[in-house]
Amino acid sequence: MSSAALFLAACGCFYDPAAGPAGLPGDIPATQPAMVAIGDLPIADGFDFPTGPPDAVGYYDAQPFGGEHRHLGSDWNGLGGGDSDLGDPVFSAADGVVTAAGDHAGGWGGVVRVVHRLAGADDAPEQVVETLYAHLDTFDVGTNERVTRGQRLGTMGNVGGRYPAHLHFELRARAGEPLGKGYGDPGLLWLDPTAFITAHRPTGSAPDTAGFTSLAPGLDLGRFPSPVPSFVGDSVITVVRVDPAAWSVEVLAASREHPGDALTAPEWAERHALTAVINAGMFGTDHSTATFALTDEGEVNNPALSPKAGSVLLAEPPSPKGPSARLLDLRCDDLDALRPQYGSLVQSYRLLDCAAHPTWGENGKVWSHALLGADGDGRLLLIHARSPWSTRQFTEILLDLPLDLRRLHYAEGGPEASLYLHHGDTVVAAVGSWETGFFERDDNRAAWPLPNVIGVRER
């Protein structure tokens, strides 16, 4: 046994000892990467994290740079732990040129190396750095290929079961040095990747609040790892934030649009040219009639405003002035005054009171959620989590996220809970699964047909 392996066996980092030697790449012959002339390198506009870009949402660094074992990189892992991230995509941290993409012996597995050029400034010379992505299973790029920030390089692997799947990620102050051993004295070659990325974030594309990325004016996508994990799944909460001044929010009922023809969320989006779709609410055994009041542009699906349900979404104003939708609380907003200004209405349970405190008690039942929310600026939030929590706990989790949540409206729970978004290259096709007493499994992959949905399109 080499001294490196002995050192490794003593490593107290996150690895499961039963899974074998931890993420030490081992002592292997250097493989010379391709040379690239500095003039052939694009100027990088900044750096993002290599998993869950731009902000590593859904991932954590199980073994940061340095530390007692002198780790020469970061070990990026999915929040699900173990091999839950096996096959997840790995992304280029910045614009650059690929100088190596291939399999290596020992503990390295598949390695991609990318060289980046940073523009100089008055007080800083031009700089070239290299990022190195190890333990990859598959490659999406080849040597000498030019790549852009956020471009897929390959997928995360576990080097034939040698480690729990993760990305060993290094950032080096010079390009083309030997692979090395993954641990040791960083000298002047190895930089702390997280510190470097944090100091070199792209300008102009930074999320406007933590966790959100702008897709278009008035349309943002957020993916939040829950601070309280569920017992199953990725524990990630997806939020599509819509400014109703810039986007049209619509109620679509199959009973009006195409009777008898309930569609899945992606089918609704395609047939009606919608950018985003979420459940409008629960429905009856006829697979058409909404559980609470619902009107689609004057056509009444369910006329009865129930005293049991305190939240109403108003949408589709005949006049183009004002917001395209409002989420009202029947106890603290004036429905009678605003209702004449809107053609469509959906009622459901309110999950927050007028002071934004949870209304639901803990009932011990857990399910996937699709909810509508509104923030302090009147923006509508389409909220989805596949991982199950009780509705009470999920409400409290949402209040801990940077959403500025003021109103919260129950749309659906369990396998029917759907959220679909398609804008440019961004696609979210989220479906629910778990529901206590009905579907106590995490294996639903299908989008279920929905008779009534909320749709979003450009105004």
Ligand SMILES: [Zn+2]
């Ligand atoms: Zn590592």
